[in-house]
C-alpha cells in the first residue's frame with residue numbers, strides 16, 4: 386500500500402523533487418524495472434550505487450553538492466553503460482551552438498540532464514561561446530534543469546521558450562531580448578482640413594472626452610506604413626494610403642515594465658470618407674476641424690501632445706515635411722524600407738540610389754506641389 390502511494394506520488398513529482406527525496410523510486414528506475422526504459426545509459430547497478438549515495442546525502446554523511454554529476458559519472462563508470470549522446474546542436478555564426486528541441490523525441494528530465502551535462506563539457510572544450518536552447522511547451526519541465534546548469538530565460542513565444550548560457554571566459558555578447566514596441570498614431574486629413582478622430586472605449590483616455598488620433602501597435606512582420614493603414618481601417622473603416630512619417634517619439638519602461646515604446650506619427654491620405662467605427666474598441670469617431678482638434682484642453686495642457694498636434698497643424702497647412710518610404714533590400718535580400726526626407730533629394734543633398742527612389746521622389750513632388 387505504502388509502495389503504491391509512493392509510486393503514484395513519484396509520477397507527479399518533478400525530477401528535482403525526487404532527486405531531493407532519497408527513498409523515492411525515480412520514474413527512470415521504475416521504467417527500467419518494468420523493462421521499458423528508454424535511457425540505455427542506466428542500469429540497475431548504477432542506480433543502486435546512486436541511491437545509496439543519495440541516502441548518505443540525506444543522512445548528512447555526504448554533501449549533496451554535485452549530486453547530479455555523480456549520477457552522470459556513475460553511468461559512465463559502469464562497464465555496460467552506453468556513451469551519452471550530445472544534444473543535437475547547430476553551430477551559429479558567432480561561435481555558439483543552437484539546440485532546437487522542437488522536433489526531437491520527448492525526453493525525460495534525467496535524459497536531458499545527462500545529455501546537457503556532457504554537451505556543455507564538450508562545447509566548453511571546443512571553445513564554444515553562447516549556447517541557445519529552444520524548448521517547446523511540452524518540454525517546459527526541463528527549464529528547471531537548464532537553469533540549474535547555468536542557463537537563463539532569453540525570450541518566449543506562444544509555442545516555445547528560449548534559454549541561453551554563455552560558457553566562454555570572454556565577456557558575453559549574447560544580444561538582449563527584444564527591447565522595444567513600435568506603435569503608430571495616424572493623421573488622416575480630408576480636403577476640408579478636417580482630421581479623423583476617435584474616442585476609445587477602454588485605455589488611458591477613457592472618460593477624458595479627448596478626441597484623439599487613431600493609434601495602434603505594429604504587428605510582427607508588418608511595416609510601419611502598413612500597420613498605420615491597417616489600424617485606421619480597423620478602427621474607423623476609412624481606407625487610406627500612406628504618405629509620410631511626420632515625427633517619432635520614444636519613452637522608456639512604457640510597455641511590459643521594461644520595454645521602450647517608440648511611436649511613429651504618420652500622415653495618411655484618405656480614399657474613402659464614410660466612417661464605420663469598430664464597435665469593440667471605439668466609442669465614437671468623426672471628422673473634426675484640425676484647429677478644434679489642436680485646441681482641446683487635454684492636448685494644450687500636455688507638452689508632447691501639443692508638439693504632435695502642432696506638427697499636424699503645420700502639416701495641414703503644408704508647412705512641414707516628413708519622411709516617406711523608399712523600398713530597398715537589406716543584406717540578405719529581404720525587403721527593407723528606408724524612411725527619408727525626399728525634400729533633401731529635391732535639393733540635391735543626397736544621391737539618388739535606386740529606381741524606386743526616383744518613383745517615390747516623383748510621386749512626392751507631385752503630391753506636395
Ligand SMILES: NC(=O)C1=CN([C@@H]2O[C@H](COP(=O)(O)OP(=O)(O)OC[C@H]3O[C@@H](n4cnc5c(N)ncnc54)[C@H](O)[C@@H]3O)[C@@H](O)[C@H]2O)C=CC1
Nearest residue numbers: 567568569570587588589597598600601602646647648666
Ligand atoms: N493613445 C494615444 O493618443 C497615443 C498613442 N501613442 C502611441 O500609439 C501606440 C499605441 O497606443 P495605444 O493605442 O494607446 O496602445 P495600447 O497599448 O493602449 O493599446 C494597443 C492595443 O492593445 C490593446 N490592449 C493593450 N493592453 C491591453 C490589455 N491589458 N488587455 C487587453 N487589451 C489590451 C488595446 O485595446 C489596443 O487594441 C503606442 O506606441 C503609443 O505610444 C502615442 C501618442 C499618443
